Amino acid sequence: MNPLTLPVTVVSPTDIARLLREIESIDNFFRQSAIRQSGTPNALPRLSKLMDSFVTNNQLNLLQEEDRQKISQLLSELHSSAPVLHVSFSVDPPGPYIQKIVAWLRNNISPYVLVTVGLQPNIGAGCVVRTTNKLFDFSLREYFDEKRGFFIDKLHTAITESDSGAENQVVEAPVQIKSSVQDRVTK
Amino acid sequence: MSLGLLIAIIVVIVGLTTIIIWFIFHPREAKPKKKNAIEDLTDKAKDDVEHIFNDDFREELRNRGRLHFEKIIGENAMFLQQDLRLTTSQLNEFMRSEITHVLKEEFSKYEQSINDAKQLAIDSIQKTQDTIEQQRELLTGQLNEQLKAEKSRSLSRFESHMADIVNHYVLEAVGEQIDLSEQLDFILSQMERNKQAIIEDIKNGA
Numbered sequence: 001m002n003p004l005t006l007p008v009t010v011v012s013p014t015d016i017a018r019l020l021r022e023i024e025s026i027d028n029f030f031r032q033s034a035i036r037q038s039g040t041p042n043a044l045p046r047l048s049k050l051m052d053s054f055v056t057n058n059q060l061n062l063l064q065e066e067d068r069q070k071i072s073q074l075l076s077e078l079h080s081s082a083p084v085l086h087v088s089f090s091v092d093p094p095g096p097y098i099q100k101i102v103a104w105l106r107n108n109i110s111p112y113v114l115v116t117v118g119l120q121p122n123i124g125a126g127c128v129v130r131t132t133n134k135l136f137d138f139s140l141r142e143y144f145d146e147k148r149g150f151f152i153d154k155l156h157t158a159i160t161e162s163d164s165g166a167e168n169q170v171v172e173a174p175v176q177i178k179s180s181v182q183d184r185v186t187k
Numbered sequence: 188m189s190l191g192l193l194i195a196i197i198v199v200i201v202g203l204t205t206i207i208i209w210f211i212f213h214p215r216e217a218k219p220k221k222k223n224a225i226e227d228l229t230d231k232a233k234d235d236v237e238h239i240f241n242d243d244f245r246e247e248l249r250n251r252g253r254l255h256f257e258k259i260i261g262e263n264a265m266f267l268q269q270d271l272r273l274t275t276s277q278l279n280e281f282m283r284s285e286i287t288h289v290l291k292e293e294f295s296k297y298e299q300s301i302n303d304a305k306q307l308a309i310d311s312i313q314k315t316q317d318t319i320e321q322q323r324e325l326l327t328g329q330l331n332e333q334l335k336a337e338k339s340r341s342l343s344r345f346e347s348h349m350a351d352i353v354n355h356y357v358l359e360a361v362g363e364q365i366d367l368s369e370q371l372d373f374i375l376s377q378m379e380r381n382k383q384a385i386i387e388d389i390k391n392g393a
Binding site: 083085089091093094097100101104105108109110113122123124125126127129131132133134136138140141142144145148151152155159 | 338342345346349350351353354357358365367368370371373374375377378379381382384385386388389391
């Protein structure tokens with residue numbers, strides 16, 4: 001039996017919590033249906049897109065209590081102990097963009113990894129990934145920081161050139177003052 | 188010739204003239220008559236004198252004296268005029284030379300004082316110039332030191348915030364042209380490079 005997988009549309013712990021509430025409501029519906037009197041109206045709760053994709057990907061049937069238990073158990077475990085990565089971007093990324101990153105993470109890091117998205121406008125480009133204990137800066141700012149030596153060399157070169165020009169101007173000034181005073185004394 | 192000598196000559200001339208006039212117009216008094224024969228003779232002499240020196244003769248003498256006096260006066264006046272002219276010319280020459288001498292002395296003193304003032308001004312200006320030069324060198328040194336300190340401080344601050352500054356400038360320049368989709372490969376490659384570290388942190392994380 002294949003283990004349950006999370007679709008890429010389920011991204012954040014909030015989505016997990018939402019799915020958990022939804023599966024609980026569905027479970028409650030069926031429990032109420034079992035004890036309801038005949039003739040009493042009973043409306044099935046509407047499935048969200050997240051739940052629909054989750055069920056479809058895992059080929060589950062929500063009418064089966066066993067499947068619902070599986071889903072509920074998985075979601076409860078994920079809600080309490082799923083690895084969560086916090087990824088910050090300079091601008092608010094669109095959903096499909098996040099889903100691509102989530103797909104890569106679930107293929108390469110962990111199949112149940114969750115992602116929360118943050119916003120840091122000062123990073124310029126790239127992103128900053130924060131795990132439980134570490135912070136991985138993949139931003140343009142970090143790239144420039146790595147190239148700091150190169151920029152400092154360029155800066156020193158520019159300053160040295162500007163200094164040589166400025167010193168020439170400073171040296172000429174006293175000569176003019178001295179000559180003017182000398183002319184005044186002579187007169 | 189000085190003015191005092193001229194005044195003395197004039198006084199002498201006026202005195203002689205006064206004495207001559209006095210002798211002319213004031214004859215000597217007759218001696219007192221002697222008693223007896225002598226007195227008679229004296230009286231007769233008086234009569235004869237009165238006879239000889241009558242009014243016409245006296246008038247003649249007066250005229251002669253007057254003419255002589257006029258002649259002397261004229262000669263003296265001429266001499267006096269000549270002396271006056273000579274004295275005046277000598278006085279003019281003396282005054283000219285004295286004034287010239289005094290003016291020369293005053294001018295020399297004035298020139299000397301001007302030279303002293305000029306020298307004083309030159310010394311003062313020289314001292315001021317030296318002081319200004321020292322102040323300028325001092326200020327230049329201080330300014331250069333402050334400039335170097337400020338430059339090094341700015342440079343260190345700039346270097347410490349180099350990444351942020353360059354990032355800011357790059358974003359200002361091409362920020363609008365940076366697209367998220369173009370960054371995806373870069374982000375995924377960076378994640379690939381740090382894949383093991385992320386996995387280990389997730390496994391070991393609390």
